[in-house]
């Protein structure tokens with residue numbers, strides 16, 4: 190969907206283990222170049238070593254993609270043919286016991302992509318009131334039991350800090366009412382972990398900031414591809430593409446356009462594109478993926 194061609198410049202704003210970057214570099218062979226960003230210094234280091242064979246065709250920067258508008262031109266990628274965002278967290282991060290991203294692996298509750306900045310999840314849990322916690326779980330996790338879980342976390346703090354993934358999973362599981370019948374399809378703490386991670390990393394704020402910045406960097410014919418994994422982020426991408434496809438932002442009551450804005454994006458392919466059954470069978474983590482691709486128009 191990105192259709193990288195030889196000589197093109199691409200940005201992978203969510204480098205992770207470099208799987209996508211590797212495929213882009215191969216497709217843009219022999220001289221296409223990629224700027225790879227990740228907020229996580231460990232991802233940058235690991236992938237720098239793994240993809241060293243591409244030499245100076247791969248430029249890496251440890252940065253938050255919310256700063257794309259300044260980071261990309263400073264790295265020599267001021268006008269590009271493609272920008273990829275593969276949102277959320279990587280399998281590496283999920284499996285890392287030191288980061289606390291998962292109730293399955295456990296570990297200290299940190300959840301920051303960039304371990305040098307911001308507030309770890311444990312500190313957020315220690316600081317917020319029950320009302321603020323419930324609002325967070327509702328907003329970022331669409332958690333139906335947000336109030337109960339928030340009150341249980343505040344009560345548990347009385348017996349000691351809720352600062353490990355195991356402890357949080359336990360507190361949430363004890364707060365959520367059990368329905369009779371077969372066990373639930375997802376762990377009761379799934380939405381709580383998602384909500385905390387989104388809040389700790391201000392993931393929706395970063396997404397809102399990066400989309401217009403990415404569009405500004407694209408040359409006409411260049412493509413923006415975004416992989417989202419839950420409805421909150423997919424909705425932001427969908428609305429952005431719809432607004433840039435329409436162009437004009439005048440209220441419908443205006444008989445003629447006064448804003449003078451032209452469409453800047455043309456959606457490409459099915460909106461959204463979802464994985465086929467075989468892909469989900471081979472890679473169950475792909476099951477919630479929603480891909481949206483759009484091409485920059487000349488405007």
Ligand SMILES: C[S@@+](CC[C@H](N)C(=O)[O-])C[C@H]1O[C@@H](n2cnc3c(N)ncnc32)[C@H](O)[C@@H]1O
Pocket residue numbers: 202203204205206207208209210226227228229232252253254255275276277278279280302395
């Ligand atoms: C789903 S993984 C990407 C996996 C990658 N496409 C691959 O092929 O291995 C998402 C990555 O984006 C990074 N990330 C998430 N939000 C970010 C942000 N705002 N700025 C920079 N990196 C971010 C995470 O640290 C993680 O490594």
